[in-house]
Amino acid sequence: MIDKPRDYCGIFGIQNHPDAALLTYYGLHALQHRGQESAGIVTSYFDEDKERWIMPAHRDFGLVLNVFDDQNIFKRELQGRAAIGHNRYSTTGAAKNPANIQPFRVHYHEGNIAIGHNGNLANAKQLRDRFRQEGVLFQSTSDTELILHLISHSPKKTQIEQVLDALDQIEGAYSLMMLTDDKLIAVRDPNGFRPLALGKVDGSYCVSSETCAFDIIDAEYIRDIEPGEVLVIDQNGGSDSEPESYHLDPEYGTDTSQCIFEFVYFSRPDSKIFGENVDKVRRNLGKYLAKEHPINEVIRNAPDDKKPIVISVPDSSNTAALGYVHENQKFGHECKFEIGLIRNHYVGRTFISPGQKSREQKVRTKFNTVKGVIEGRSVIIVDDSIVRGTTSRYLVNMIRQADPAEIHFLVSSPPIISPCYYGMDFPSPEELMANRFDRDIEEMAKEIGVDSLRYLSPDGLVNAVKEANISDHGYCTACFTENYPVPVNFGVEKEENEIV
Structure with a gap:
């Protein structure tokens, strides 16, 4: 039993770079302190022969160095100019389930989509109960999967509209990295609980939980993703186009509530978080x-x-x-x-x-x-x-x-x-x-x-x-004061609302 709060997760993503998977590997290595139980990377590329988008993944239990100990993984499996990665820490009941290793990836009617999540959804139990009543089957015990179901069930027409529709239905703390066939999407919840930063390397945009991941790949820190911001970087990101920015409406007032414990303990001292x-x-x-x-x-x-x-x-x-x-x-x-x-x-x-x-x-x-x-x-x-x-x-x-x-x-x-x-x-x-x-x-x-x-x-x-x-x-400051800025369903079971 460790006498410290447990780290949650770290996320990293990069768009339009020839070494996307390799740079993501280095980024995850720098973020290893945020999760040590498993690691994964998902990439995206268009297969000219098959005339369709491919989204390969490599995920496993262990530290980043162990999961990606074969260098051929980056040449043989993880092709493409876009990638997202995830280091995971989970609650006890869900730790041994390989289905919980992120990033998750699915194929639905609008194409491929993968997601990595740092945070915890406060309304996960309500969402899970709703989907169960609709007959939805779950592959994991992670609340991250709920976001994918919300996207795939959205009645909106475009994929970005579906993502925004899904985000409007979730509550709590979340920094998200999503990868579609041709877009990288970075999201920070309206309260801004978890850190998320935007950088640039070799003219390509990258996003990370902490800026120490930028340092290891010699990327420039641009700015923080703002609380409630949804940043969309297309496949030309960094070269011919600027990211599109959307903003979520705050559910509980307009005050942000960045996690003060990030400064106290979690983040690396060489990182810049919350500015x-x-x-x-x-x-x-x-x-x-x-x-x-x-x-x-x-x-x-x-x-x-x-x-x-x-x-x-x-x-x-x-x-x-x-x-x-x-x-x-x-x-x-x-x-x-x-x-x-x-x-x-x-x-x-x-x-x-x-x-x-x-x-x-x-x-x-x-x-x-x-x-x-x-x-x-x-x-x-x-x-x-x-x-x-x-x-x-x-x-x-x-x-x-x-x-x-x-x-x-x-x-x-x-x-x-x-x-x-x-x-x-x-x-x-x-x-x-x-x-x-x-x-x-x-x-x-x-x-x-x-x-x-x-x-x-x-x-x-x-x-x-x-x-x-x-x-x-x-x-x-809820852990010190009991002042919770976002209402929480306190009856939720950890195994059904996994902390990531």
């Missing part, structure tokens, strides 16, 4: 953490001859820890950043230590302490979030064994008190540490074994992000 660099925002989270909890108010028993040290839980909290140290030093509070925890990057998701069954052993395979740095020091641990508290407890126990003078734990986000229904997989409310201890900070500190525990406040989180971010859009 701003993730690294910059995370440093600002550390800055606000220092404003609310300056180190001189945290430390209790610092040795006279040794400065307090700040260590991060690598890798996602590194920049927040740097921001915390810099802000304290700016105001004359003595402390320094140290590498106190080393992360083993070669531990696979299915790593099993022979003869060991404990979760603590799994933590020890992933992290190790630098004892010479920690011994005799007042130690401030900075982490981005705490979910169940299990990993935090084991990490603190490891650090205790290095004989520090004291240990304090600072979190660059508020306590997580409620699940996410917009594309992140959190435990049930009862499993969240903040709920188990009724948000009693002192009891939570005892649970993980530290001398004190401090969180960034909800207001501090929002203010830190808004100060650092040039975007004027709003943010979703």
Whole structure:
């Protein structure tokens, strides 16, 4: 049981490029952190001999490097100048079903269409029930399939009109990549929950969940896909024509609600999302953490001859820890950043230590302490979030064994008190540490074994992000505040409403 929210999915697409499938492969590799259970690529091309459009696909369980380990796949199977790709993380019940591996592709009366989805549909249960009553058969347990059924059942005349009709009937969080015979379609929901960016490489348009995928293929970042925007790039995209842009009407007011947890944890620090660099925002989270909890108010028993040290839980909290140290030093509070925890990057998701069954052993395979740095020091641990508290407890126990003078734990986000229904997989409310201890900070500190525990406040989180971010859009903070911007059918079963 991982003591972090689980990544959802990453999507990438490119139109009118001779190496479309290969560039999509590189893009998915850069987005591997967003989903590690399966990967897939679909391409499109016109077969002159058969006089029809062909849409080949290659999908399988595993990491991108494993799924596409045969280079001949790109020459033999994935032909064409347009491609979309998908990295997948799913909920537990649906993970082992190969029918759920995306991108999905179907052939219907208007031609071929493939889709990759990052998000979660809030009205999936209602849509699924409706289709079942109409006798529709399902091939997967993913809510993504519902979008394809809505398109194929649409009474509209053109394919673009059918797509827009389908999008008008779905609710929740979604960034979509669709590939038709001759078009690449990128979609972001009206609330803008999930990031999606437009780029250009060798004169061809590409779209990605994060801009780190542009960097690996030397593409230029153009702009974000706007909340509610449907961007249509035809087969000449980038050379002879500009993309067509449509906009969806917001279902619940006009306020956007970008996922604030993207900045806290999910996105890579070298990415730009929601118009701003993730690294910059995370440093600002550390800055606000220092404003609310300056180190001189945290430390209790610092040795006279040794400065307090700040260590991060690598890798996602590194920049927040740097921001915390810099802000304290700016105001004359003595402390320094140290590498106190080393992360083993070669531990696979299915790593099993022979003869060991404990979760603590799994933590020890992933992290190790630098004892010479920690011994005799007042130690401030900075982490981005705490979910169940299990990993935090084991990490603190490891650090205790290095004989520090004291240990304090600072979190660059508020306590997580409620699940996410917009594309992140959190435990049930009862499993969240903040709920188990009724948000009693002192009891939570005892649970993980530290001398004190401090969180960034909800207001501090929002203010830190808004100060650092040039975007004027709003943010979703439901996992910290229980303020859900889009109504959700809370009775939905995970296996029938798969998070992707």
